[in-house]
Amino acid sequence: MALPARRPGRPRNADADRAILAATRAGLVELGWSKLSLGDVAARAGVAKTTLYRRWAGKNELVVDAVAVLFDELELPDRGSLRADIEGVVLQFARLLERPEARTALMAVVAEATGDAALRGRIRSAIVDRQKRLVLLGRERAQRRGELPPDAPGPEGAAAAARQVDLIFDVIAGAVVHRTLVTGEPVDENWSSGFLTLLLGGLAAPPPAPRELG
Amino acid sequence: MALPARRPGRPRNADADRAILAATRAGLVELGWSKLSLGDVAARAGVAKTTLYRRWAGKNELVVDAVAVLFDELELPDRGSLRADIEGVVLQFARLLERPEARTALMAVVAEATGDAALRGRIRSAIVDRQKRLVLLGRERAQRRGELPPDAPGPEGAAAAARQVDLIFDVIAGAVVHRTLVTGEPVDENWSSGFLTLLLGGLAAPPPAPRELG
Amino acid sequence: MALPARRPGRPRNADADRAILAATRAGLVELGWSKLSLGDVAARAGVAKTTLYRRWAGKNELVVDAVAVLFDELELPDRGSLRADIEGVVLQFARLLERPEARTALMAVVAEATGDAALRGRIRSAIVDRQKRLVLLGRERAQRRGELPPDAPGPEGAAAAARQVDLIFDVIAGAVVHRTLVTGEPVDENWSSGFLTLLLGGLAAPPPAPRELG
Amino acid sequence: MALPARRPGRPRNADADRAILAATRAGLVELGWSKLSLGDVAARAGVAKTTLYRRWAGKNELVVDAVAVLFDELELPDRGSLRADIEGVVLQFARLLERPEARTALMAVVAEATGDAALRGRIRSAIVDRQKRLVLLGRERAQRRGELPPDAPGPEGAAAAARQVDLIFDVIAGAVVHRTLVTGEPVDENWSSGFLTLLLGGLAAPPPAPRELG
């Protein structure tokens, strides 16, 4: 087996990585993306700017790595029905997007990525693709429960399934992101209830009456 | 009669506004949000920096105004059915989001707005709220056609209708934005067809076979 | 006699001149030459910038006019001897150079004039030449008292007299200005006493003991 | 042994100091004090503005340092008599004040210093006090020659000598500066001859006939 191929010279300090990422998140919370400076991050992390630039190419890459971990906290506990499963993850996602470091960073790196293919790839692999697992898992569970039809057999069926996973992911994540960050209104149980009714039943189905507020 | 209440002193040059907004869009196309500098915008517009700062508080406000007009180009021609109407606007919106000035600006100002309530308000009034007209119009038309049930009478019915408009807007716009800018995949007729099947029929309905590509 | 040849249109407001010059002096006291702005002067004087620029070409010209009047306050009362006369004017001049508007303005306009012949002329006519009257008067008086020899007759004598006036003026004014503004030490009675002993008796004569300080 | 106590970090580039000061002098010659901009100086010196501001607090300090070295060029060769020695330095000083960088800078920094004690101190230590050496040396030499009486013994004598040095310095430098920069007339051999007659013999002594001009 190829060992890590230890390079000569003084090895890098692994604590520094953690300190830098934590400092980045702290900086995002306090200052927001645009006022976050790498000099400031380095100072917060107790690290020289050199150290930071040796490990990340720039602000964009650093921030993607710093916030990617937040998205891995999302889970899909089995709540017994497709509707409840999705509602759970929608609300979790909404809570995540209420955190200032996630709000400011997600949109900002996406904006930066519009003109930077490498960054786009980094976002996909570090954030987007990792969260499709939630859709996959929920869909599988619903199929086992009989709430969704099983995949058609053969390669066409697999491709159709992959397309549907992508579509559902964009619809759910897109709706929550748009409601939260663009429209600027909260995603609460009321909203998620209406959203799920629409998502499961389609536009034609009549929306249920809103629940009473406490 | 309230006269225009002409203020003393030399009036502002209205051409300058137009030149500045056009220069801003041109700069966004060439440089992208983050490399766009206001000094550069002023130079392109043939205007002094002070003139620019006298009229806009900063880059964010300027870009919102510069880009807002693009969104007003969206239209909803009557294509005979709810499905066709929505599909038309989805594709129009996708074309808009392929324009570099819209791509880079929309996400960036949303990112900036996460920590700036005034900017959030400006985005809502200049972009978001103005486009809800499309949802309102499409819904009305579908109701006239009998594709959607009429609003319930009374104030509760009106409130429910408003909630549904907001919801549909976030779902459609969010899905297209997420697909285009976050996931980074194109919104073509294939995708929009799948999306509309989901939107109209709900998750449980089986997705139709994809159309053949030309 | 030719009247002032009244020009058509609204006549200029003579109060404005006074207000502007007073505001200029006030600004010089508070801010010093370099931080004095014409916009500020106009505001202090309750006058529009237009009015100011219609009357003076710029900061330099304005300041020369504003401080020239200060120098006209210098007088040469007859104190009975050449030494006492000069000592009186030396101390008066020193008091004048302690006023911040005079300190900052005199050196500044001289500095500006190094590259501006027109300004140099304005300084000469508004300040320098006007104060030579003091030397002329003092010299005449001393000649009448027999403290200085009378001018030689003929044009050579007149030219020599003019040269001596210029020389004495530069020596006295130069010494006081240099002591006050360049060296930065006060011109008090002690210093002026020593200066006069040198001026009247020459370098070889022994300086007298300094007076006791109170 | 007190080592140079090398500070951490990259050391400053000593060449930059020289380049900046030279660029400052060149800028003064071409543009004069008031049109000299620090951005321009930095560009001429091939240096970033930050480098310049890291080393000098502003234009005033920079110009004092840039010009101070010019004054160190003054010398006092032994010409055999007190009169000849002074005449020599007077003419040297006049030549110096004909240089545009010295003309414009000296008066300007003195003007700025009227409201800035720190700058006043810098001017004294960098320019004024350093040139008193010339008076000291000339006086000493004249005492050795017997042209001037020796200092009185004891501390009172030393104090009187110091006062006389200061006085002579202000009189000579002041007269030359005033003639050159305020009055705006040249200091040539004719003038310096008259000045020295006055300085050595006092006002009462009759001025000699002017020399013939070539």
Next chain:
DNA sequence: CTGTAATCGAGACGGTACGTCGGGTCTTCAA
């Protein structure tokens, strides 16, 4: 134990842009 090589802190460096200020001109309306 000694070299070699990469790392780390510190901070200087060349750049670019910032947002503000002042200079001097102009354009409007009212006197």
Next chain:
DNA sequence: TTGAAGACCCGACGTACCGTCTCGATTACAG
């Protein structure tokens, strides 16, 4: 024509970050 008001172009200001570099000082492993 003057005057108040204020917009306008221009150029400089001094600061903040960027990302790179040059130092001396560590800290590993290899010989």
